[in-house]
Amino acid sequence: MGPLIVDGIISQSTNFLLAMIIGVAFGFVLEASGFSSSRKLAGVFYGYDAVVLKVFFTAGITAMIGLLFFSLFGWVDLSMVYVNPTYLPSNIAGGVIMGAGFILGGFCPGTSICAASIGKIDALVFIGGLFIGIIFFAEGYAIWEEFYKSGFQGWPRINESIGISQGLMAFVLVIVALSMFWVAEWAEKKFPQKEY
Amino acid sequence: MKQTKYINPYLGGVLLGIVLLAANFISGRGLGASGALKSVVVATTNVVAPEHAGNAVFYKQYNDSHPDGPMKSWLVFLMLGVVAGGFMSGAIAGRLKFKVEHSPKISSKRRLVFALAGGILFGFGSQLGRGCTSGSALSGMAVLSLGGIVTMAAIFGTGYALAYFVRKNWI
Numbered sequence: 001m002g003p004l005i006v007d008g009i010i011s012q013s014t015n016f017l018l019a020m021i022i023g024v025a026f027g028f029v030l031e032a033s034g035f036s037s038s039r040k041l042a043g044v045f046y047g048y049d050a051v052v053l054k055v056f057f058t059a060g061i062t063a064m065i066g067l068l069f070f071s072l073f074g075w076v077d078l079s080m081v082y083v084n085p086t087y088l089p090s091n092i093a094g095g096v097i098m099g100a101g102f103i104l105g106g107f108c109p110g111t112s113i114c115a116a117s118i119g120k121i122d123a124l125v126f127i128g129g130l131f132i133g134i135i136f137f138a139e140g141y142a143i144w145e146e147f148y149k150s151g152f153q154g155w156p157r158i159n160e161s162i163g164i165s166q167g168l169m170a171f172v173l174v175i176v177a178l179s180m181f182w183v184a185e186w187a188e189k190k191f192p193q194k195e196y
Numbered sequence: 197m198k199q200t201k202y203i204n205p206y207l208g209g210v211l212l213g214i215v216l217l218a219a220n221f222i223s224g225r226g227l228g229a230s231g232a233l234k235s236v237v238v239a240t241t242n243v244v245a246p247e248h249a250g251n252a253v254f255y256k257q258y259n260d261s262h263p264d265g266p267m268k269s270w271l272v273f274l275m276l277g278v279v280a281g282g283f284m285s286g287a288i289a290g291r292l293k294f295k296v297e298h299s300p301k302i303s304s305k306r307r308l309v310f311a312l313a314g315g316i317l318f319g320f321g322s323q324l325g326r327g328c329t330s331g332s333a334l335s336g337m338a339v340l341s342l343g344g345i346v347t348m349a350a351i352f353g354t355g356y357a358l359a360y361f362v363r364k365n366w367i
Binding site for chain 1: 202205208209211212213214215218220221223228230233237238252273275277278279280282283284285291292293294296310311312314318319320321324325327329332334335339340342343345346348350358365367
């Protein structure tokens with residue numbers, strides 16, 4: 001039966017309305033978890049506050065396990081759910097540039113919009129930067145188009161690349177996430193910072 | 197600002213995971229943020245420089261794949277919701293305030309210069325990497341996308357690699 005839009009259970013307009021409602025929940029959870037504070041976000045890179053790591057990986061494994069169970073129950077057709085394409089050169093280069101932007105700017109796009117909504121001026125300036133960066137990419141597109149489109153591998157799932165089942169892969173990722181939570185809890189005790 | 201005012205991060209993570217699951221179940225796709233900003237850039241260019249938008253490949257491709265107009269996009273509606281949701285949570289918790297948040301060791305001006313530089317890099321990187329932390333890393337992880345997980349590792353790995361050099365800004 002799912003995804004509802006693919007099966008035509010809901011219309012395109014309803015899909016947009018639901019997108020906005022999902023967005024309200026998305027923004028609310030981000031803000032309530034502390035993602036509207038650049039100093040909390042950056043904390044993950046110094047160990048004093050690992051909220052990013054905890055929220056991010058808990059969310060990732062929750063959705064991943066949820067999708068697998070939904071599929072098992074026949075509620076969602078996983079082959080109709082969008083899987084991000086793999087272009088290793090641009091996946092890596094884009095990620096490296098984003099990582100640099102993250103540690104300098106203290107936000108990512110979603111969190112900056114969330115932070116701007118509660119009045120963070122640094123977040124507004126970051127969003128201004130995002131626009132400049134996107135325009136720069138668009139205007140110079142001819143220069144990097146070839147690199148951008150190189151190394152296309154389709155839409156592989158990581159378990160297919162390794163040659164194991166989705167369930168086993170999910171189990172491995174859950175173990176990885178739990179180990180990281182353990183390290184995060186240790187780091188927060190080891191590198192405390194009271195006021196920020 | 198006391199930390200206790202925020203919800204437990206693991207609870208926040210489960211709730212965010214349910215939001216992401218809902219997006220996949222309802223719309224067959226994950227969350228995303230940078231795509232909405234790209235829509236705004238294309239829509240603005242279409243208005244202020246229509247000739248340029250008609251000629252330059254980037255805008256042309258985007259407009260061709262969005263016949264109803266760049267703003268009629270799932271991610272644009274999602275981000276409108278994020279603004280409302282973030283504001284609601286901030287209002288309930290008493291966190292609505294215009295301010296430049298920065299470490300006491302640096303000036304507001306320095307914070308803003310770095311925020312702008314970081315934004316420019318993140319904006320560019322999100323286009324090259326086909327999505328940001330939410331669209332590529334988080335949503336990609338949930339569907340076990342190889343590309344998404346590689347992007348996630350690159351984002352966080354680079355953050356850790358460079359953290360030492362800008363530590364004065366944060367600690």
